[in-house]
């Protein structure tokens with residue numbers, strides 16, 4: 001599903017943020033992506049959700065070379081990937097409901113066909129009372145849950161979550177982790193970036209460990 | 220924060236109109252609508268000028284074309300009355316001539332009075348005589364042949380078909396028409412440029428939103444459509460404002476000045492709006508071209524601009 005070989009990444013003319021990164025994610029696998037702040041977790045995820053191109057090496061996703069995907073194929077590929085951004089990236093002028101429904105809306109699905117599914121998911125992440133609220137009035141934890149709901153609403157093949165439990169208490173963090181595990185069980189490939197040790201200890205899964213731009217796979 | 224009671228989940232969003240994916244802010248600012256309205260207003264004025272000029276030219280031309288004049292200058296050793304009779308004879312024999320009127324000597328004198336002074340003097344002067352000839356406009360005579368016959372058969376006679384006047388009017392009208400088209404072209408180019416800048420600004424203002432849409436799997440065409448609808452509204456609004464402004468100006472032109480002389484601005488303005496029923500609705504229809512074209516220009520320009528900008532991002 002994802003295969004990186006000797007991948008390097010630099011921003012502009014800066015130093016290499018990722019160096020010689022090698023790993024392979026099988027379909028339906030679950031991985032933690034760990035490493036201290038600034039290690040390059042977000043950068044690695046950005047490569048995987050097709051928001052950056054590698055500076056060198058061979059990075060493939062769904063069998064296609066990330067550096068060479070034609071712009072016309074990008075939307076189809078991106079629809080197979082759900083992303084929870086570290087900074088949420090909710091659209092402030094849309095309600096929670098509309099934010100969560102966004103991936104379906106950009107696929108031009110009819111609102112009648114997904115209204116109930118969206119509402120159900122919003123209830124499930126505990127935002128039922130917030131469906132009509134706009135992101136600026138949501139708390140950090142509420143935004144995070146809305147962002148997670150948006151990432152999973154279209155049942156993506158792969159879910160990339162960038163520190164998705166960073167703003168919630170441990171009880172809710174546990175619950176969100178269970179959501180990711182559930183999704184993984186029904187076939188979604190999951191990569192969960194975190195430096196939350198408590199969370200890491202709650203589930204045993206292989207870890208992609210980033211340090212100084214280099215990646216080690218353990219477990 | 221938790222004060223609001225949750226509505227029943229299933230009924231919510233039934234039949235609800237969703238918010239626009241791109242907010243209005245930064246997309247259809249007042250300055251943009253105002254500038255666009257001004258251009259539409261100018262386009263209306265130019266279009267109005269085109270209509271006025273073409274209508275007036277038609278009117279004048281048809282008046283002129285249905286009448287020609289035979290002029291007989293007193294020639295040495297010839298009798299004026301005999302020359303007039305000869306001219307009438309030639310005219311009557313010509314197909315396409317419907318009526319002839321010989322202007323009296325006093326009529327002719329009256330025409331010349333402003334230049335030559337009192338009628339008394341004129342009586343002694345040999346002045347040219349005029350025959351006004353009415354022409355069937357649908358079946359006009361062969362002017363060249365008629366002119367030839369008159370000058371050959373009538374001593375001192377010549378045919379004046381007013382053609383040089385007609386040519387001059389046509390040239391003047393052509394100048395007006397050309398400059399009106401020029402104005403329309405320039406206004407359109409300015410509108411295109413304005414929309415391109417506005418689209419750029421809009422894309423810049425919504426950069427984050429557009430990135431999120433992209434990452435959610437939106438096609439460029441989907442995003443372009445979202446931008447386009449703002450410019451559709453803006454173009455239509457500006458076009459209608461400009462058109463109303465234009466109509467109001469023509470109306471003001473018609474009312475504000477009381478003068479009623481044929482061909483002056485006030486009269487022409489009135490004619491454009493209400494005047495001869497035969498072409499008034501058509502004029503309104505022509506002016507609605509302005510909002511239509513404004514909308515078309517802003518939508519297509521915005522779309523092309525967005526698509527070309529989106530091609531440059533990953």
Ligand SMILES: Nc1ncnc2c1ncn2[C@@H]1O[C@H](COP(=O)(O)OP(=O)(O)O)[C@@H](O)[C@H]1O
Pocket residue numbers: 011014017035036037038039040041042043044
């Ligand atoms: N857009 C960017 N431009 C330049 N440098 C960046 C950019 N994003 C991240 N970096 C740099 O790349 C390194 C890794 O950052 P990041 O991937 O965000 O790490 P993490 O998510 O693990 O905290 C950091 O040194 C950061 O300063």
Ligand SMILES: [Mg+2]
Pocket residue numbers: 041042043086162
């Ligand atoms: Mg990060």
